[in-house]
Amino acid sequence: MTGWLLPVAVLAWIAGGRRRGQIVPYALGALLGPVALLAAGVWAPAGAAVRSAWRRIGSAAAEDAVRRGVPVLLTDLGMAAEAGQPLHAALRDAADYSDGPLAAALQRFGSRVDAGASVAQALEALRRDLGTPQTDRLIGLLSRDAQLGLPLAASVARYRRNWLSEAAHEADRTVAYLPYVFTAVAGLLLLEGIALAAAPWLMSLLGTL
Amino acid sequence: MSPAAWIAAGAFLAAQWRTAGPSGVMRTAAPFVALVLAVRSGLLGGVVAAVAVRLFEETLTLLGRRRRLERLRDASEEPIQAMFEQASLFGSAELCALAALPACGPRLRLLWQRALAEWLRGSASEDAFRQVGRAHGLPLLVQLGRALSLSRRNGTPLARHLAILLEDAAEDRRRRRAAESQTFPYFAATAALAGIVLAAAVWALAAGVGADHWIAIAALLTAGSIPLATARLLP
Numbered sequence: 001m002t003g004w005l006l007p008v009a010v011l012a013w014i015a016g017g018r019r020r021g022q023i024v025p026y027a028l029g030a031l032l033g034p035v036a037l038l039a040a041g042v043w044a045p046a047g048a049a050v051r052s053a054w055r056r057i058g059s060a061a062a063e064d065a066v067r068r069g070v071p072v073l074l075t076d077l078g079m080a081a082e083a084g085q086p087l088h089a090a091l092r093d094a095a096d097y098s099d100g101p102l103a104a105a106l107q108r109f110g111s112r113v114d115a116g117a118s119v120a121q122a123l124e125a126l127r128r129d130l131g132t133p134q135t136d137r138l139i140g141l142l143s144r145d146a147q148l149g150l151p152l153a154a155s156v157a158r159y160r161r162n163w164l165s166e167a168a169h170e171a172d173r174t175v176a177y178l179p180y181v182f183t184a185v186a187g188l189l190l191l192e193g194i195a196l197a198a199a200p201w202l203m204s205l206l207g208t209l
Numbered sequence: 210m211s212p213a214a215w216i217a218a219g220a221f222l223a224a225q226w227r228t229a230g231p232s233g234v235m236r237t238a239a240p241f242v243a244l245v246l247a248v249r250s251g252l253l254g255g256v257v258a259a260v261a262v263r264l265f266e267e268t269l270t271l272l273g274r275r276r277r278l279e280r281l282r283d284a285s286e287e288p289i290q291a292m293f294e295q296a297s298l299f300g301s302a303e304l305c306a307l308a309a310l311p312a313c314g315p316r317l318r319l320l321w322q323r324a325l326a327e328w329l330r331g332s333a334s335e336d337a338f339r340q341v342g343r344a345h346g347l348p349l350l351v352q353l354g355r356a357l358s359l360s361r362r363n364g365t366p367l368a369r370h371l372a373i374l375l376e377d378a379a380e381d382r383r384r385r386r387a388a389e390s391q392t393f394p395y396f397a398a399t400a401a402l403a404g405i406v407l408a409a410a411v412w413a414l415a416a417g418v419g420a421d422h423w424i425a426i427a428a429l430l431t432a433g434s435i436p437l438a439t440a441r442l443l444p
Contacts, residue, residue: 072348075377079356079370083363097339097355160377168384175391175444182395185435189402192428196409199424 062101063132069102070135071167074160077142081153087146088119091126105129120147138163232273235266242411250414250422257426258411261433265407268400268436278346279385281316285349286378288312288321292353293375296368302357303329305367320345334358349378388444396443400436407432 076097080090092113095106105126112122123143127136138159145155225233239262247255291312295305306325313321320341327337335358342350356370410428 078373083359083365178392
């Protein structure tokens with residue numbers, strides 16, 4: 001029943017203000033009814049699909065926020081290493097200078113260390129918390145270097161360079177397709193402009209025929 | 210409209226342009242455009258035109274805000290560079306920050322002064338710069354707070370921390386610029402074309418040509434929404 005309300009309302013609204021003889025609004029109204037019914041019929045499965053897609057978008061956004069925060073974190077770790085802080089203290093302090101999911105994960109790391117977990121255990125939990133392949137590798141390497149007793153400043157500087165060059169490659173891949181997208185969009189707009197300019201002429205041509 | 214009314218409207222919009230830029234003009238003009246189109250071509254045309262002009266204005270606002278933030282971010286490197294240069298002359302970080310004040314641009318100077326005032330009033334250096342940096346989306350100021358805090362707590366020379374900070378900031382800036390130069394010209398051309406199509410569609414609807422009514426409405430919707438959607442693709 002509700003499926004019909006929208007098309008009827010749209011039809012009444014459009015028909016009220018339009019010139020007679022214009023068939024498009026009526027055809028649109030007649031089309032909208034079955035479309036709305038169909039939408040109501042598939043709402044339950046479609047709703048589940050939408051919710052799952054929404055969750056995927058949410059987790060992708062969180063991963064993206066973590067990836068964007070890592071260069072700042074590495075600068076921070078570089079400065080902390082220069083001051084002679086060990087990895088776990090540097091990571092714990094970095095929570096105050098990060099944002100979003102990265103800051104939350106670093107705060108949880110600090111709480112675990114404060115609660116008595118070993119640094120290796122807390123780093124493993126941080127790796128799981130961040131959950132992206134890139135941060136997985138980075139935390140793994142930093143943890144290994146700390147266990148081997150390698151100087152943190154040198155490790156951080158090396159991994160920051162690697163991270164940035166990988167990020168640059170990824171950004172290049174993403175940026176490479178954008179000119180095509182913009183060209184396609186501009187083509188669509190150009191077609192619309194042409195249609196807009198040619199419409200009166202076309203209609204008068206149709207009228208003479 | 211009479212010529213005097215056209216001139217008055219033009220003068221009013223020019224004044225808007227001077228005070229609030231193109232997005233201000235669109236914000237002012239949108240209700241009038243919607244009203245004229247609602248009278249000339251029906252309610253649907255008016256509503257769609259209002260939505261389309263609003264979306265286009267939102268694109269301009271978004272780009273303006275983004276550009277201002279980028280400029281401020283780049284400008285925030287200058288006082289840190291000055292601090293780095295002064296760090297070998299002055300032993301005190303407060304003096305370095307004070308000496309870096311002339312290197313700030315007009316907008317950054319206010320923020321820098323605010324952070325400095327907080328700091329000198331007794332709040333810890335990291336809190337003052339971190340809060341100002343967070344509030345205005347300037348990660349370099351947040352990290353400057355971290356550098357000051359590390360230097361104060363561990364007694365390490367400030368210049369060593371600032372060197373790392375400046376090196377990383379320069380690399381980030383280079384990457385951002387490279388990505389922007391590859392995409393922004395395409396976006397600007399698309400947005401300009403969308404603006405022309407939007408204006409043409411408004412003109413067609415206002416002229417009251419019945420046959421291309423639906424084409425004009427479709428053009429309004431796409432020309433209004435496409436720039437906003439594509440602006441979010443920009444790196």
